[in-house]
Amino acid sequence: xxxxxxxxxxxxxxxxxxxxxxxxxxxxxxxxxxxxxxxxxxxxxxxxxxxxxxxxxxxxxxxxxxxxxxxxxxxxxxxxxxxxxxxxxxxxxxxxxxxxxxxxxxxxxxxxxxxxxxxxxxxxxxxxxxxxxxxxxxxxxxxxxxxxxxxxxxxxxxxxxxxxxxxxxxxxxxxxxxxxxxxxxxxxxxxxxxxxxxxxxxxxxxxxxxxxxxxxxxxxxxxxxxxxxxxxxxxxxxxxxxxxxxxxxxxxxxxxxxxxxxxxxxxxxxxxxxxxxxxxxxxxxxxxx
Amino acid sequence: xxxxxxxxxxxxxxxxxxxxxxxxxxxxxxxxxxxxxxxxxxxxxxxxxxxxxxxxxxxxxxxxxxxxxxxxxxxxxxxxxxxxxxxxxxxxxxxxxxxxxxxxxxxxxxxxxxxxxxxxxxxxxxxxxxxxxxxxxxxxxxxxxxxxxxxxxxxxxxxxxxxxxxxxxxxxxxxxxxxxxxxxxxxxxxxxxxxxxxxxxxxxxxxxxxxxxxxxxxxxxxxxxxxxxxxxxxxxxxxxxxxxxxxxxxxxxxxxxxxxxxxxxxxxxxxxxxxxxxxxxxxxxxxxx
Numbered sequence: 001x002x003x004x005x006x007x008x009x010x011x012x013x014x015x016x017x018x019x020x021x022x023x024x025x026x027x028x029x030x031x032x033x034x035x036x037x038x039x040x041x042x043x044x045x046x047x048x049x050x051x052x053x054x055x056x057x058x059x060x061x062x063x064x065x066x067x068x069x070x071x072x073x074x075x076x077x078x079x080x081x082x083x084x085x086x087x088x089x090x091x092x093x094x095x096x097x098x099x100x101x102x103x104x105x106x107x108x109x110x111x112x113x114x115x116x117x118x119x120x121x122x123x124x125x126x127x128x129x130x131x132x133x134x135x136x137x138x139x140x141x142x143x144x145x146x147x148x149x150x151x152x153x154x155x156x157x158x159x160x161x162x163x164x165x166x167x168x169x170x171x172x173x174x175x176x177x178x179x180x181x182x183x184x185x186x187x188x189x190x191x192x193x194x195x196x197x198x199x200x201x202x203x204x205x206x207x208x209x210x211x212x213x214x215x216x217x218x219x220x221x222x223x224x225x226x227x228x229x230x231x232x233x234x235x236x237x238x239x240x241x242x243x244x245x246x247x248x249x250x251x252x253x254x255x256x257x258x259x260x261x262x263x264x265x266x267x268x269x270x271x272x273x274x275x276x277x278x279x280x281x282x283x284x285x286x287x288x289x
Numbered sequence: 290x291x292x293x294x295x296x297x298x299x300x301x302x303x304x305x306x307x308x309x310x311x312x313x314x315x316x317x318x319x320x321x322x323x324x325x326x327x328x329x330x331x332x333x334x335x336x337x338x339x340x341x342x343x344x345x346x347x348x349x350x351x352x353x354x355x356x357x358x359x360x361x362x363x364x365x366x367x368x369x370x371x372x373x374x375x376x377x378x379x380x381x382x383x384x385x386x387x388x389x390x391x392x393x394x395x396x397x398x399x400x401x402x403x404x405x406x407x408x409x410x411x412x413x414x415x416x417x418x419x420x421x422x423x424x425x426x427x428x429x430x431x432x433x434x435x436x437x438x439x440x441x442x443x444x445x446x447x448x449x450x451x452x453x454x455x456x457x458x459x460x461x462x463x464x465x466x467x468x469x470x471x472x473x474x475x476x477x478x479x480x481x482x483x484x485x486x487x488x489x490x491x492x493x494x495x496x497x498x499x500x501x502x503x504x505x506x507x508x509x510x511x512x513x514x515x516x517x518x519x520x521x522x523x524x525x526x527x528x529x530x531x532x533x534x535x536x537x538x539x540x541x542x543x544x545x546x547x548x549x550x551x552x553x554x555x556x557x558x559x560x561x562x563x564x565x566x567x568x569x570x571x572x573x574x575x576x577x578x
Contacts, residue, residue: 065496065497068496069496088390091388091389091390092388092389092390095389096385096387096388096389098385098389099380099381099385100380100381100384100385100387100389100392100394101377101380101381101394101396101427103389105389105390107390138390189578193574193577196574197571197574200567200570200571200574203560203563204560206560206561206562206563206567207354207357207358207560207561208354209563209565209570210565211565211570211573214570214573214574214577217577217578218577218578220578271492271493271495271496272495272496273495274492274495274496274498276498276499276500278489278495281489281498281500281503282486282489284500284503285482285485285486285489285503288482288503288506288507289478289506289507289509
């Protein structure tokens with residue numbers, strides 16, 4: 001079962017390499033085609049991703065066991081990015097390596113009237129992972145300072161207040177044992193165009209296409225500015241941001257899965273100790289019908 | 290994408306072969322070591338299970354796409370069985386072949402006081418899969434006529450009334466597009482003893498062991514009787530029962546996954562047609578920034 005990597009490896013390296021430095025953020029300085037921390041081509045990347053499966057599953061099961069034994073720690077992977085950046089692909093190919101019993105995946109759409117009435121963080125809190133679970137958010141509370149800001153769904157003082165509310169909320173999460181891993185899937189406008197065209201060319205992908213996608217695309221500069229504000233104002237020690245170069249799907253999938261693996265290694269969950277007398281139970285079982 | 294099997298195959302065969310005939314049920318006539326519908330050994334079984342991945346994933350995505358496009362059909366896999374029968378193993382190895390985004394897995398523990406007050410089906414209804422989703426219940430409303438009956442948690446008239454309530458409920462589900470697939474994982478008392486001993490022998494599995502498991506085991510004949518009542522009284526055309534021989538883990542995993550695959554083939558979800566003008570959108574995209 002235990003498939004921990006050999007000591008002296010690259011533990012934590014990608015978490016540091018992709019972490020957004022504190023301070024002002026200029027997205028144009030992040031290369032969406034980079035393959036930071038990986039040496040090799042697409043084929044090697046796919047092999048490397050599959051190769052993470054055993055270790056990430058083993059850590060997941062340890063965390064799950066810890067939760068079943070009363071532990072309250074959990075992981076929350078927050079995925080943000082423009083349309084076609086691959087939030088779904090990361091879940092399918094990365095999270096798909098793990099046991100679905102230990103995952104809680106939530107895809108956030110436009111909030112309902114009842115949800116809005118309770119404040120933007122309410123539905124987020126409803127979806128938090130319990131102890132031992134790896135939660136994954138496909139979009140999140142960050143939409144409330146992204147589309148809400150760009151589309152002017154609320155007044156500027158409202159979205160402006162939210163950055164601080166988000167930081168306070170994420171600080172609380174950290175204190176309560178929810179380890180937040182935030183990933184911005186950074187795709188270029190050119191690559192998005194290629195991917196939207198591919199959806200239009202393939203009848204089995206038409207269901208993924210929405211004419212409104214092009215309307216959103218027209219607002220690309222405003223979204224870039226809103227993302228820069230997020231990466232600058234909500235980048236904290238409690239919940240730092242990572243930018244994932246996402247023009248290459250294979251790299252994106254490998255990178256996010258590696259960040260998750262490094263996060264689990266740092267949490268280092270251990271198999272729970274028996275809270276019963278092992279030898280006595282063996283004797284009881286042997287004597288049982 | 291499309292990986293439908295060749296025509297003229299064994300579609301539906303295992304669903305029929307493992308289906309419980311209507312009428313009185315005597316569990317002792319079901320062999321827990323059988324490998325019904327499979328020719329080959331353990332290694333061949335593992336290879337065959339992995340070989341189902343592409344087709345079952347393809348059907349799952351079609352169903353998911355149907356749901357995203359307004360479809361209300363879903364699948365609900367109900368897993369029941371004695372401790373160690375492998376409900377979790379089926380989810381890990383069978384459901385684990387699919388995209389976790391399209392799964393909704395619920396593990397039912399003892400109900401809370403607040404849940405009991407609302408009637409035993411309330412929490413079940415809260416956990417039903419939405420359109421396009423494959424729901425999986427690890428234990429279910431059947432516990433309310435199993436442990437509740439064996440342990441006398443409620444009076445006989447109460448659990449006795451529930452069989453009819455369950456049949457009415459499942460009939461409604463069928464009418465509402467929820468395709469229910471019920472599987473009883475049939476493990477022998479001897480095999481359970483081996484598996485409990487294995488948990489006690491392996492410190493990485495101690496967290497799965499509970500001394501109360503032996504207490505439950507002492508009630509094996511009463512549970513067998515309660516399962517026979519379920520398989521007899523809640524075996525309907527709307528939601529028939531299947532008995533899965535489960536002393537061989539590899540067969541159990543292959544069989545349940547095959548039943549799920551055959552169910553999806555019968556539902557035969559198709560890629561949704563575009564609700565926009567494809568050529569017009571291609572032109573818009575080409576002209577966009």
